[in-house]
Amino acid sequence: MRTSLTPSTLSRREVLQQATALIAGAAVNAGRLEARRAGAQTTRFFPGFKSFSVDGAGAVINGVIGGQGPPILLLHGAPHTHVVWYSVAPQLAANYTVVATDLRGYGDSSKPPDGDNHANYSKRATGNDQVQVMRYLGFNRFALIGADRGARVAHRMAIDHPDNISSLVLIDIVPTYHLFTHCNLTFVQTYYNWFEKMRPAPLPENDLKIAYEAQKARATSEIQLEYLRTTTDPATIHAICEDYRAAASVDLEHDEADLGKKILCPLLVLLGEKSPLCKPYDVPAIWRQRATNVTVKSLPGGHELQVDVPDPFLAEVRKFLNG
Numbered sequence: 001m002r003t004s005l006t007p008s009t010l011s012r013r014e015v016l017q018q019a020t021a022l023i024a025g026a027a028v029n030a031g032r033l034e035a036r037r038a039g040a041q042t043t044r045f046f047p048g049f050k051s052f053s054v055d056g057a058g059a060v061i062n063g064v065i066g067g068q069g070p071p072i073l074l075l076h077g078a079p080h081t082h083v084v085w086y087s088v089a090p091q092l093a094a095n096y097t098v099v100a101t102d103l104r105g106y107g108d109s110s111k112p113p114d115g116d117n118h119a120n121y122s123k124r125a126t127g128n129d130q131v132q133v134m135r136y137l138g139f140n141r142f143a144l145i146g147a148d149r150g151a152r153v154a155h156r157m158a159i160d161h162p163d164n165i166s167s168l169v170l171i172d173i174v175p176t177y178h179l180f181t182h183c184n185l186t187f188v189q190t191y192y193n194w195f196e197k198m199r200p201a202p203l204p205e206n207d208l209k210i211a212y213e214a215q216k217a218r219a220t221s222e223i224q225l226e227y228l229r230t231t232t233d234p235a236t237i238h239a240i241c242e243d244y245r246a247a248a249s250v251d252l253e254h255d256e257a258d259l260g261k262k263i264l265c266p267l268l269v270l271l272g273e274k275s276p277l278c279k280p281y282d283v284p285a286i287w288r289q290r291a292t293n294v295t296v297k298s299l300p301g302g303h304e305l306q307v308d309v310p311d312p313f314l315a316e317v318r319k320f321l322n323g
Contacts, residue, residue: 056129067093077148081107105239
């Protein structure tokens with residue numbers, strides 16, 4: 001026989017615990033509803049795609065899915081969202097099932113609390129979300145393409161989940177651990193925004209809020225306005241900073257512990273000829289230390305190759321994925 005529990009049969013502490021749980025559940029459901037609404041808005045950039053909101057490994061992940069064929073997961077960078085793939089995802093969908101998501105903390109995905117030592121924004125935690133989402137969608141093994149921060153998450157995923165990643169494309173990055181352990185004036189000058197964002201809260205959050213609001217006031221592009229719809233949210237701004245703080249703390253611990261592990265799947269690293277971020281480094285040599293099968297190619301674009309030169313980008317990705 002089920003007993004109805006009322007405040008008279010519960011302690012005050014138990015009542016408070018149940019009330020807290022109900023409030024938390026309502027907040028999660030509201031977040032999912034908002035993500036679904038937002039996803040429905042972003043599908044205008046992805047003809048034929050559908051939006052989704054799925055539980056990850058500690059965050060609710062927003063995204064879109066479309067196409068047919070072998071699965072590909074696309075991970076964006078900062079301060080963007082899954083919309084950064086608008087130029088290439090519909091073309092890839094002709095031959096692949098394409099999934100593009102918002103990383104935890106970004107876009108319309110949920111924003112978990114920071115955790116100890118920024119652990120909830122580690123690349124490991126963020127990557128675990130993405131593996132869980134792909135499993136939910138029915139894909140236990142998939143190709144993975146990451147840009148900027150998403151490329152750093154993708155690197156970690158290839159180490160933590162080698163059985164799930166069939167092939168890996170990283171856009172215009174050098175491994176985070178190499179950058180921090182070879183710190184010099186060139187690194188500081190080239191990656192100055194990292195050091196700005198990793199300062200203790202709320203200094204960088206306040207600065208970014210002012211900067212993003214100013215951008216929003218001047219923006220005329222529909223794509224830029226879509227980015228700024230979520231990037232001007234203080235919760236998103238804080239999550240972005242936590243991503244960078246994690247890179248300089250818990251991520252380094254994970255990377256150091258796994259220095260003996262290499263990326264086992266085929267790896268393609270695409271560099272932007274107009275991007276300054278990788279020029280000071282011997283990128284092929286660095287990635288050969290981290291992967292068993294790596295190809296490095298340069299394309300005539302900047303840091304965001306999928307946006308700057310979508311056709312050459314697609315040509316290289318297709319050739320790589322087709323083996």
